Amino acid sequence: MQIVRTPGSARAIARTLPRPVGLVPTMGALHAGHLALVRRARSENASVVASIFVNPMQFGPSEDFEKYPRAFEADAEQLEAAGVDLLYAPEAARMYPPGFASAITVGDVSRGFEGARRPGHFDGVATVVAKLFHAIEPTSAYFGQKDVQQTAVIRTFVRDLDFATNIVVAPTIREPDGLALSSRNVYLTPEQRAAAPSLYRAIRAVADAVAAGERDPARACAIGAALVEAPLALEYLAVVDAQTFAPLGEAAGPAVVVAVAAAGTTRLLDNVSIPGPGGVDPIVTPARPRRAFSVSRPKQ
Ligand SMILES: Nc1ncnc2c1ncn2[C@@H]1O[C@H](COP(=O)(O)OP(=O)(O)OP(=O)(O)O)[C@@H](O)[C@H]1O
Numbered sequence: 001m002q003i004v005r006t007p008g009s010a011r012a013i014a015r016t017l018p019r020p021v022g023l024v025p026t027m028g029a030l031h032a033g034h035l036a037l038v039r040r041a042r043s044e045n046a047s048v049v050a051s052i053f054v055n056p057m058q059f060g061p062s063e064d065f066e067k068y069p070r071a072f073e074a075d076a077e078q079l080e081a082a083g084v085d086l087l088y089a090p091e092a093a094r095m096y097p098p099g100f101a102s103a104i105t106v107g108d109v110s111r112g113f114e115g116a117r118r119p120g121h122f123d124g125v126a127t128v129v130a131k132l133f134h135a136i137e138p139t140s141a142y143f144g145q146k147d148v149q150q151t152a153v154i155r156t157f158v159r160d161l162d163f164a165t166n167i168v169v170a171p172t173i174r175e176p177d178g179l180a181l182s183s184r185n186v187y188l189t190p191e192q193r194a195a196a197p198s199l200y201r202a203i204r205a206v207a208d209a210v211a212a213g214e215r216d217p218a219r220a221c222a223i224g225a226a227l228v229e230a231p232l233a234l235e236y237l238a239v240v241d242a243q244t245f246a247p248l249g250e251a252a253g254p255a256v257v258v259a260v261a262a263a264g265t266t267r268l269l270d271n272v273s274i275p276g277p278g279g280v281d282p283i284v285t286p287a288r289p290r291r292a293f294s295v296s297r298p299k300q
């Protein structure tokens with residue numbers, strides 16, 4: 001596995017990789033959710049690139065940029081073992097040199113929910129993802145359903161700005177008790193950790209109520225809200241359109257149940273899809289049939 005640190009060297013080496021090329025963008029402190037994305041990319045591409053970049057542009061001034069978990073050596077080992085060909089780990093000063101003055105701003109889909117609570121967050125996400133796409137020029141890029149509004153924002157600018165990269169969204173990987181894996185789960189106290197799975201039970205209950213015929217989003221969400229356990233404090237719980245993130249007047253699939261609960265200063269984010277007619281999931285990209293590639297097999 002090669003490691004590169006600048007946009008120029010990333011592009012030069014990425015251009016030599018056998019195509020198709022799959023990219024897995026991360027902020028590091030890797031867990032099984034990230035590794036599932038790498039495995040999916042590995043099975044669908046001749047070459048796999050992972051990136052590790054704790055992107056200052058997507059953190060608010062009072063957020064945890066400084067104390068965000070960092071584990072570069074262990075991350076690199078896991079990526080190499082998973083068969084990653086190229087690791088792009090740029091320095092912030094090379095991504096945002098003096099005079100940097102541009103951003104990608106996405107419209108309505110980025111304004112509610114996370115966008116409203118984290119001003120500028122999705123501008124930071126869209127801008128850094130666009131920069132990663134220009135450096136690596138991936139055939140496909142892999143994202144987790146856990147950050148579902150992020151996937152909707154990325155799909156929107158990729159379509160609007162004619163990016164050639166195919167966006168693949170893979171299912172959320174969870175702890176056995178239902179808690180969605182997240183690098184920030186290490187912040188939870190034992191008491192917060194014990195209550196954390198109640199958020200997943202809540203959103204599941206909303207989705208189940210809709211599947212059972214409940215059409216009033218407020219009533220469906222009230223069923224879920226009642227399940228969230230202290231010391232978690234629910235910030236929002238809503239049934240939204242999977243593409244636009246507009247709250248639905250009538251709860252019916254295809255849709256997404258989105259929720260955030262605060263555990264102290266840690267925000268737990270989760271969502272589940274409500275399938276449309278025929279059971280089609282509105283978020284997750286169906287796996288492509290395995291293809292045989294002659295190069296770049298995982299190294300053990
Ligand atoms: N539990 C998970 N299952 C599947 N994909 C995930 C999971 N958690 C994160 N991802 C995906 O991994 C990619 C990189 O995310 P990131 O590095 O921010 O990890 P994270 O666990 O979301 O960290 P944090 O919660 O601190 O933001 C994103 O596409 C994200 O959606």
Ligand SMILES: [Mg+2]
Pocket residue numbers: 147
């Ligand atoms: Mg994240």
